[in-house]
Amino acid sequence: MREFVCSLFAVAMVCFAARESAQASMLAYYPLGEAGSVTGANNLPVDVVSTHDLLNPIGTATVVPVVAGAPGSTDALSFTPNQGYYYVDAGFLPADNFRVEIWANPTADQNSYLLTLGQADGFIAIGIASPEAGVNNWFATHFNVDWIGAASGTGQTATLNTWTKLGIERYNGVTTLYINDVAQAGSSAYENASVNTGEFLHLGVQPGGSTYFAGALDELTFTAIPEPSGFSMSGLALVGLLRVVRNRRR
Numbered sequence: 476m477r478e479f480v481c482s483l484f485a486v487a488m489v490c491f492a493a494r495e496s497a498q499a500s501m502l503a504y505y506p507l508g509e510a511g512s513v514t515g516a517n518n519l520p521v522d523v524v525s526t527h528d529l530l531n532p533i534g535t536a537t538v539v540p541v542v543a544g545a546p547g548s549t550d551a552l553s554f555t556p557n558q559g560y561y562y563v564d565a566g567f568l569p570a571d572n573f574r575v576e577i578w579a580n581p582t583a584d585q586n587s588y589l590l591t592l593g594q595a596d597g598f599i600a601i602g603i604a605s606p607e608a609g610v611n612n613w614f615a616t617h618f619n620v621d622w623i624g625a626a627s628g629t630g631q632t633a634t635l636n637t638w639t640k641l642g643i644e645r646y647n648g649v650t651t652l653y654i655n656d657v658a659q660a661g662s663s664a665y666e667n668a669s670v671n672t673g674e675f676l677h678l679g680v681q682p683g684g685s686t687y688f689a690g691a692l693d694e695l696t697f698t699a700i701p702e703p704s705g706f707s708m709s710g711l712a713l714v715g716l717l718r719v720v721r722n723r724r725r
Contacts, residue, residue, distance in 0.1 A: 499700050505695040508550030572645065573700060577640075579691070580637065580638045581689060591677040614628030615643060639654065
């Protein structure tokens, strides 16, 4: 009986260790507003878990208080009007198996990008489209290639002056848009997303500076998603169970 209990404990520990090793790892985190998360006269966004600060400003976003937004957040950055930041080091974001999340609060009808990853065709962008006065929709795209979620964001309503959590997950070549943690229909299987090329990260502004986001942004995070380790875990667990059977037969 003692061997049986010990073997079960060993199997549980192996499963726990395998699960823990498969957890997503944080690549960059920009709180966008709180003390220590912006720096300099232009309120440059600081990456508080690594060194990927957004050191290239276009104007100066303003720190504003957060009401009914991201849990635990007290401040955000307002990008109205014509303000943004970009980052030129293309190294830290993998081409696949990652997740990016950001909170957004639009304040006006607009057609703009709030976040872009990359510059070549196929880069990932999250934005807002206003096909007519009073109508706004969240959209995501592989630029010039494919929509992520609904085409033009149709049906993915963006409510003005309301905080919304937006996310892009790219996993094994498939890109999915999330709105308030709900996956949107119409994932893209575009394989050659150029997410880490050129001045690859633009916040609040489209590459080239042709359009700007009107509103506030908060809590930008990048995480890496590891490959599943289920096969190895199952194999080790099987070894433990075989030992249980062997010991009980003695």
